[in-house]
Amino acid sequence: GAVVSQHPSRVICKSGTSVKIECRSLDFQATTMFWYRQFPKQSLMLMATSNEGSKATYEQGVEKDKFLINHASLTLSTLTVTSAHPEDSSFYICSATWRSSYNSPLHFGNGTRLTVT
Amino acid sequence: KNQVEQSPQSLIILEGKNCTLQCNYTVSPFSNLRWYKQDTGRGPVSLTIMTFSENTKSNGRYTATLDADTKQSSLHITASQLSDSASYICVVSAGEYGNKLVFGAGTILRVKS
Numbered sequence: 343g344a345v346v347s348q349h350p351s352r353v354i355c356k357s358g359t360s361v362k363i364e365c366r367s368l369d370f371q372a373t374t375m376f377w378y379r380q381f382p383k384q385s386l387m388l389m390a391t392s393n394e395g396s397k398a399t400y401e402q403g404v405e406k407d408k409f410l411i412n413h414a415s416l417t418l419s420t421l422t423v424t425s426a427h428p429e430d431s432s433f434y435i436c437s438a439t440w441r442s443s444y445n446s447p448l449h450f451g452n453g454t455r456l457t458v459t
Numbered sequence: 460k461n462q463v464e465q466s467p468q469s470l471i472i473l474e475g476k477n478c479t480l481q482c483n484y485t486v487s488p489f490s491n492l493r494w495y496k497q498d499t500g501r502g503p504v505s506l507t508i509m510t511f512s513e514n515t516k517s518n519g520r521y522t523a524t525l526d527a528d529t530k531q532s533s534l535h536i537t538a539s540q541l542s543d544s545a546s547y548i549c550v551v552s553a554g555e556y557g558n559k560l561v562f563g564a565g566t567i568l569r570v571k572s
Binding site for chain 1: 493495500501502503504505508548550560562563564565567
């Protein structure tokens with residue numbers, strides 16, 4: 343089955359530094375990738391939608407200058423948390439699909455646990 | 460406002476028993492409804508996806524139903540196993556192209572021996 347790989351699985355960084363998270367589709371071309379964050383015991387919150395080769399569309403309340411998303415190829419999207427602060431500590435998850443149909447499967451990565459100290 | 464509500468919020472059952480999780484939605488226009496299983500600290504894994512014309516879909520011991528008229532879905536787990544302990548998330552795709560995903564808060568299921 344389709345696989346989405348997310349890296350790193352865990353990262354600890356100091357306040358003020360930037361962290362980059364990668365999301366790769368290993369066996370399909372992902373025309374669209376989504377980024378979410380998830381707080382403990384809560385469901386996923388969509389942060390942004392990125393289509394290959396174009397700028398990401400951010401959800402209301404998500405700072406695009408803080409959460410930089412790049413989707414330069416059909417197999418790779420990156421999320422960079424800039425100038426991270428402790429309140430950015432969360433579980434970040436990506437998902438990917440090939441948007442040939444609205445019923446296209448949506449495959450998730452295994453998430454990245456970010457801890458900002 | 461597009462919303463997906465799941466119940467119960469959490470559930471504890473004995474191994475081998477069956478259980479049913481509920482998902483009610485107010486999403487328009489409706490494209491499809493998906494059930495995902497999310498283990499702690501992992502990404503969600505797809506169980507089923509149904510369009511408005513499908514009433515039921517099975518995946519092993521998981522059976523999902525959909526009533527598009529009442530805007531309700533259920534996920535039935537048969538002969539539960541310890542490995543079924545997870546969060547089960549209902550996701551409804553909205554919009555003309557199904558590109559607006561609305562997530563439920565999930566039901567946390569714990570199966571104990």
